[in-house]
Amino acid sequence: MCVREDFLQFVPVYNLTGKNLANVLTESLEGYGINLQYLRGQGYDGAAAMSGRFKGVQSHISKEYPNAPYVHCAAHSLNLAVSGSCNERPIKNCMGTIESVYSFLNTAKRQAVLKESVETMKAGSPKPRVEKLKQLCHTRWIARHDSVLTFLELLLPVVDSLESISEWEDRVSATNASQLLCAIRHSEFIVSLHVIAEVFSKSLPLCRDLQKEATDLAAAMSSAQILVQALVEMRSKADIDFNDIFLRATKTCDAIGVTINLPRLAGRQAQRCNVQTNSPEEFFRIAVFLPFVDHFLSELNSRFLSHKTLLTSFMCLLPSEESLKVSARPSREQLTQLETLVDKYSFDVGTHHLGAKGELEIWYRVVSQLENKPKNALEALIRCDPIDLPSIHTLLKLLATLPVSTSSSERSFSTMKRIKTYLRNTMGQDRLNGLALLNIHREISINTDEILSRLAEEAPRRINLRI
Template sequence: MNSSSSDMDIDPEVPKSPSSPVCSTNDNLSSYDIGLFVQRSSADGINLIPGLQKKIWTPPDGYSFPASGPRNLKFQRSWLLTYSWLAYSEREDGAFCKCCVLFCARAGGVGRQTLGQLVTNPLRNWKKALDTFEKHNASEYHKRSLLQWSLRLEIEDENALSIDLQLSKQKLDFINESKLRMIPIIETIILCGRIRNCLGTLESIHTFFIYPKRQNALQDAINEDETLRESRLKKLKKFCKTRWVEQHESVATYLHLQPAVIRALDVISTTWKDPTTSSGAFQLLSAIKTANFQISMHILSSVHSLTLSLSRVLQSENQDLGEAIELADAAKQVLLERRENAEKDFRGIFKTVSEISAKYDIELRKPRLASKQTQRSNVQTDSVQDYFRITIYIPYIDLFLTHIQDRFLNHRKILSNFACLFPNKMKNFNEESCAQLFEPYSSILRDDSRDIWVDEVKLWRQRIAGKNVKNSLEALDVCNGDAFPNVHQMLRILAVLPVTTATNERSFSTLRRLKTYLRSTMSEDRLNELASLNIHRDVEVDPQRVLEKFFSTPRRVNLLYNN
């Protein structure tokens, strides 16, 4: 049974008045009067407005039911309490069975005769009302409608599955599996939100002190601190969103200058008369003096310091993918050790944060938690240290490990076949692995024969046997392209396999400096030559050879050139 509405709005359109007379002229007629749904087709019973069953209009206390007939009989409120399926229509001045109106077909009973009172027509004969109610309550079509009514209520209250899920176990299993897969995504988003909160505060602090007057206030606070007076760090660094080295330096610089930052913000918030600046300083100071910010910043500093050397190597030039994966593997092992000894390592971080909190009157406490979590389980601990270790420290290390695995270590399969070119990495030659390396690159090699390729690799391995060749760049220096053309081409492919986007970013930066709006119409040859001059600055250019090149082509230039 589908609990969602099809093409209906929240407020149903009032159907045309039926043939029976309308007894009420009330302008404030409820849009959920049961009489408005009598003219619905039987197929509409499964496409009801969500929550309609609980919205059916009920006469309020003190409502005066209109009298009719010579005896002035009228609808009795006690009937609504006796028969839960009964509803009164102010529009029709009559009684209906709300279950049958919404769910019953317009035919039923013996011989499938057309249904009348309480279903398609209102009951207004109050003298025989009780007998009619009892007879209707015992009918089979009413019992079926009552069952559908209760099933729909259970589905809307989430106490029962919808009919399509009850009939299709495969669909139900798919939904349950999707929910299980979404839980780690939700937990990751929550973790990133917590870490991102402190990074957003860090960016706001850097932006706040960009202005010269505020920067002078920070310099005064640094000079007043004896431990920071002789420090070479005088300014906060902007947090870079892409480079891990700059991220670590930004966090480390802030933690080093945090005493001066707190003092400067305190002075600005209490002594400066500008309301915008003083209120901004007070807000930043309030954000800094929270346990979540302090712990998150120290966790970032601790974890990023482990991968600092890896980040610097990855951003260097002429980086080999094989060496990058080895460094990433080493960083992963260190992080795994941190993960296994999380309780011991986080104890040191929490001790540092506790000392800072005691100095600046920062309360270390757990955030408020919901009494009943529906999407994930609460952390069952009363310790503040254990809470932050479980909710921030361990998940952040796990997230970092996942990133290293996805970005670097998944390339092992690509490099495993290239190992056949290096005897020190694959001591026993594997012909199958060598053939697998040949298949994807056969179209760009000089010889498209698999046997020629395997034999050439065997000769190449004998050529460099005993030499300490570690990577593709060193191998290219000793590889003769004429003697080993296919191996030489394969080594070039390995050398240009991208490690990170740093190389591409350098190219983009170079082109941004060259192709300005003044040079937007330059030819491709000129752009390539200017880029080569800009990138390869270590190559000395002989002006004499440039002049010879210039005069090698006839020109309409009245210049004399003598060799």
């Protein structure tokens, strides 16, 4: 079994109110012959027109189809958590410097200087795996992680390139290169860069997992919880973990000829952290590392709170190994959660509470005898017999099809940019949707003879297709 996310069409919208967007959405789906009585989930980003509680799209659709709960795109939630945590002053300044360096070097002439620096670095150590910086994109989720990690890997060639450009006769380029070079050689920037790279290296697997079509809400929340646990452990062992980060930052500073020093302390604590210490490591641990990790943890817990609330009732369908070791029967709380699901999805389940509870007890015994316990809804759905346990099978199917992210929908806009270029800007809506379907659904084989026969029968053309 697999979850499919298929592109249908691009729809022109002229009124961006929540009610009109909901009407366009339902009318488009009905135009494709889709029975909306089987609508069991809505997935959008957090824009007010889409997620508003009173006038948003999800509110209007939920009133008409109450069994279709709204799920905020988990990938957007992670992106917002990353954006919110990067508002700490040292982290924000570091990200801004990374973006400025990319914009400055993103020309053919300056990029050639960077490439030459990378080639000269290959004779020494370490050998960079990439030769070009990546843009610090604010909309593509995984690009922000990759841009920071790539910048850290190319830090030495970037410094060498900026030193070369700062000696050019071009006054503007030389001045900007010197300013960026001073910003990069700052102790706070080097430490902040290593802190961001360390935290982003732990959140990158979750970012990749949330963009898969096969992931379900239970697996996504499990991955998010693993990230939270990793950050909590990092926070509890801040002295040890930051010591490793500080040692790497010190080596980087030695390579570019910089010494990590304490910044100047302000007379009063107004705009920045004043830590009374003589140790640079302790200062940056308190001023940079701990606030960033704490803010990231807070953002993750708050952004994914609605997902955890929605998933609470469904967790009774996926018993953990710890609970099965205690007892192979569901607890009273799990039975209560099942009753909530049966009441909410009575149209789909079609059975009484007692029948569903009996199936849940049998399901727990089946799972306890399995050597490899199911970890997500799809694995559980494969092992659940739809004939013997129809209610549990239906609820697992609902859990597997709840929307997790809108990554596939976001990628469709990339397809539209490849199809509707400036040279094809006058194409009609039907042609745009047809070309998009051809480009996205490439796995479908097409019979060219059948297409030509159909085109020949539709309308008279200047080209004779009947030959």
